[in-house]
Amino acid sequence: MDITRSTVFVPGATSGIGLALALRLQARGSTVIVGGRRAALLDEIVAAHPGIDAVRVDTADPESIEAARREVLERHPALDAVVAMAGIMEPEDWTTDDFLATAERTVVTNLLGPIRLAAAFLPHLRTRTGSAFVTVSSGLAHVPLAVTPTYNATKAAVHRLSEGIRLQLEPAGVQVIEIVPPAVRTALMPGQEDSPIAMPLDAFADEVVELLSARPDAHEILVEGVKFLRFAETSGAYDATVARLNATDPHAA
Template sequence: MDITRDTVFIPGATSGIGLALARRLQRRGSTVIIGGRRQELLDRLATEHGFGTVRLDTTDADSIRAASEEVIRRWPEVNAVVLMAGIMAPEDWRTAGFLDTAERIVATNVLGPIRLIAAFVEHLRARPNATIVTVSSGLASVPLRPTPTYNASKAFVHMLSESIRLQLAGEGVSVVEIVPPSVQTDLLPGQATNPLAMPLDEFADEVIALLEADPQAHEILVERVKFLRFAEVRGDYDAVVETVNATDPHAAR
């Protein structure tokens, strides 16, 4: 990924990690198009930052189809898609009512990336130096007790990234997986002020530095996430699971 000259579409970049990366990619020289559901927010971000914007709902197959067609029509040079949209919510499988939450997470975090890749992959195969960027989580490797479907959805994203990378090898399309730790965003209530979470700007700066240092990287791992990502390799998985669930305030729910 050449962040100094790519044309990048980022669905889910109206806030949080997506917006932070969009701003930094633009500053490095990329042309950035962002996608989201709220037209008034898209309009404001376009005015403030000069982003291209496209309205889409990543839980809606028709919306993804229409948005991808619009992106390719208006920016035919687009050669990178960052699959940023995702949700996280606690659920308790010991009680009734968890299924609606679980299905909503799967629709956004699993079906969303699948449908977005399906919508763009043929176009990307025809573009030089194309990139699909997925976003998983350290919780793909170590579970947080209150969020089982979120954890599983990010494990899915990790293995999907590994698998389609093999299929697209030789096709001119790289697959890069960004693996965040807990970051100070509004993904969960109170997380934006959680002192144990990584500050958003610090995370985004480190991601951009890693992309600049190794444009051919397959996995973008900030230092803070390695505690989770390599727990099983180090042989201290059980201890890491215990630590994460003892220290994260959401695990007390």
């Protein structure tokens, strides 16, 4: 993925990591289209950042994804990268009787969302030389946080999905890149914006873009702060890392 000349659609880019990366990709030379559910926020982003385009999309709604696909490709036929950024993270308590709605909502957004985006955009991406489909997993794909079991599971599924579709898509000319964030100071969970353990948003976004620039053929984008989670099992530190993670700030990854 050449971030100096890509045309990139980023669903889930009205705030947090998605917006931070979208702005940096634009600054590096990419044409960027941000996507999100709230039209007012999209209008604000377009007004504040000349050159960025915006398309409304709800990745939990198949019809919205299809409408966004049509709109994005009509306005940007040179599209050659999609970053499946949209996601939610909500606490669940499986010792009670009311966790199911949260779990189902998490699966629809975090797992079905990227799958549906892939189904919508891959037919086009396969026609573009040097195209890329970018997934976003989490350090929690590799070490579980007790309060978010379904979030952990969906991100583990995104990781393995990324590994599997890469085997199919790279020979077809589509690069699959997995971004693996640690906890970042965003509003993903209550209190996370102020967590001293979470990585500052600007530092995370800067490091990701530097890695994308330095390694345009990368499979995984791993900032230093996520490696203790990503490699906990293979390093023999899994049990200690699980204990450390769950004994400290609940937004530690």
